[in-house]
Amino acid sequence: QVQLVESGGGLVQAGGSLRLSCAASGSIFSINVRGWYRQAPGKQRELVATITGVRSTNYADSVKDRFTISRDIAKKTVYLQMNSLKPEDTAVYYCRFQNTWAGGDYWGQGTQVTVSS
Numbered sequence: 001q002v003q004l005v006e007s008g009g010g011l012v013q014a015g016g017s018l019r020l021s022c023a024a025s026g027s028i029f030s031i032n033v034r035g036w037y038r039q040a041p042g043k044q045r046e047l048v049a050t051i052t053g054v055r056s057t058n059y060a061d062s063v064k065d066r067f068t069i070s071r072d073i074a075k076k077t078v079y080l081q082m083n084s085l086k087p088e089d090t091a092v093y094y095c096r097f098q099n100t101w102a103g104g105d106y107w108g109q110g111t112q113v114t115v116s117s
Helices: none
Strands: 005-009 012-013 018-025 033-040 046-052 057-059 067-072 077-082 091-098 105-107 112-117
Touching: 005 046, 005 091, 018 033, 018 091, 018 112, 033 067, 033 077, 046 067, 046 077, 057 067, 077 091
Parallel strands: 012 112
Antiparallel strands: 005 018, 018 077, 033 046, 033 091, 046 057, 067 077, 091 105, 091 112
16 A cells, blocks of 8 residues: 655745645655645645656646646656745645556645735
């Protein structure tokens, strides 16, 4: 089993930055996609960014050029650097590790990000 623990959320003013971390425990050798998702109050959970095993990245249009996803294989950690934060970025952010070939879909417990105007 894979367990994921997010950290780094908090309260920040608009225009500020935060760096989220998601540390995995357990065997992740079969994980090929790592990602960040978010869910704002009253809204559906949405994709923020993903990174594959070959470091191919994908971003939601709303965060392109502001957020950067990265990973450290040795530390079994994925990061989300968030710059130029906006109030509309306020949400609970979740990390997700997937094995899209053979199944396996793991979520963290979420970390709150609040951006004040």
